[in-house]
Amino acid sequence: MRFTQKDLIVAYREEGLSYREIAEKTSTSEQFCRTVCSRVNQKLKANSSSTDMCRYCGKQLLHTNGAKKKQFCSGNCRTAYHNQEKMRKSYIRTCEYCKKEFVSFGYPQKRFCCRECRTEAERRCREVRR
Ligand SMILES: [Zn+2]
Ligand SMILES: [Zn+2]
Numbered sequence: 471m472r473f474t475q476k477d478l479i480v481a482y483r484e485e486g487l488s489y490r491e492i493a494e495k496t497s498t499s500e501q502f503c504r505t506v507c508s509r510v511n512q513k514l515k516a517n518s519s520s521t522d523m524c525r526y527c528g529k530q531l532l533h534t535n536g537a538k539k540k541q542f543c544s545g546n547c548r549t550a551y552h553n554q555e556k557m558r559k560s561y562i563r564t565c566e567y568c569k570k571e572f573v574s575f576g577y578p579q580k581r582f583c584c585r586e587c588r589t590e591a592e593r594r595c596r597e598v599r600r
Pocket of ligand 1: 524527544
């Protein structure tokens with residue numbers, strides 16, 4: 471059985487070698503090894519996501535032959551899953567009132583770090599207008 475260079479790179483990686491070590495052994499570049507490995511990882515991920523389980527609640531899914539593979543058992547689970555993903559995303563924002571940096575989960579447009587800042591900012595805004 472013959473190995474291609476890519477197979478070799480992946481195999482070395484599975485042995486726990488660093489990209490630099492692999493690059494030396496296969497006389498390629500570090501960047502090349504990284505690309506090869508990440509592509510393989512992506513493929514693995516794609517395969518494992520085609521399991522027959524709801525991605526949200528883990529319930530077994532029934533597939534109709536020929537139909538597009540479902541990922542969720544119901545619309546509710548799909549919505550809940552996407553909401554969860556959105557909430558997990560964090561954004562670094564600067565408070566418009568106290569100029570402190572804060573992390574906002576799920577809301578990229580959040581303007582103030584806390585309710586006090588928001589109230590104060592609104593109060594000032596009203597005073598300026600007067
Ligand atoms: Zn479900
Ligand atoms: Zn603030």
